[in-house]
Amino acid sequence: MMDFQTLTVSILDGVATVTLNRPELRNAFNEEAIHELAVAFAALGTTGNVRAIVLAANGPAFCAGGDLNWMKKMAGYSEEENQQDAMRLADMLRTIYLCPKPVVARVHGDCYAGGMGLVAACDIVVASDNAAFCLSEVKLGLIPATISPYVIKAMGEQASRRYFLTAERFTAAEAHRIGLAHEVVPADELDATVGAIVKSLLGNSPxxxxxxxxxVREVVGQPVGDTLLIDTANRIAAIRASDEGREGVTSFLEKRKPNWLNS
Known part of the structure; x- marks a missing residue:
């Protein structure tokens, strides 16, 4: 892992914590933050002793979206330069979304614009009850295009219609209602709740x-036809025959812990 300027990365007992670390700028991201997030998640996804990843943030806000200086610079870019810049953000979000390790977002404070893309790209989202969300792009004459594949998947078409268009700020309770957040808890219970979810992940076959x-990613939206039935049958057959599949069933029948809990 490289030395990061905008993040901190720690690994303890199989859990990697990636922490946004620009608290004075409310963890708004720029080119460097985007690059470092992509590098960190690509590396952690292939790190053998990492079983789960927590995405967190230092300071009063989770992520305020784009850094103002970065956005000011983009305003002077040509359309081609803007496209290249947007693709770097798109690639970073895809790296998080496709990361082979489960990713849990620990969200507190404000989570705006691109910050919502970060959260939506994660697998599990736990928010404190003081978190606030906003897709603010249209207020600036922009649209949340790059983050839209993940945000729409997370909160659905109807909620996206409203919040993409109105740029209203909404609460953690509303984020939970529309499906963006899996859990909303008091701020002083945030770490314990994230820890309990991570513990569940670590108990399962990697x-x-x-x-x-x-x-989930490849079945969602597929029609229930012969192609899907064959595909899912092939998946369960392959994993039953895998080393961990055999070990899991055998350990259950023998009433002992599977070997991934002893490693």
Missing amino acids: NAVKEAKTL
């Missing part, structure tokens, strides 16, 4: 968790 994450 390979099965990875394959289950892929399963």
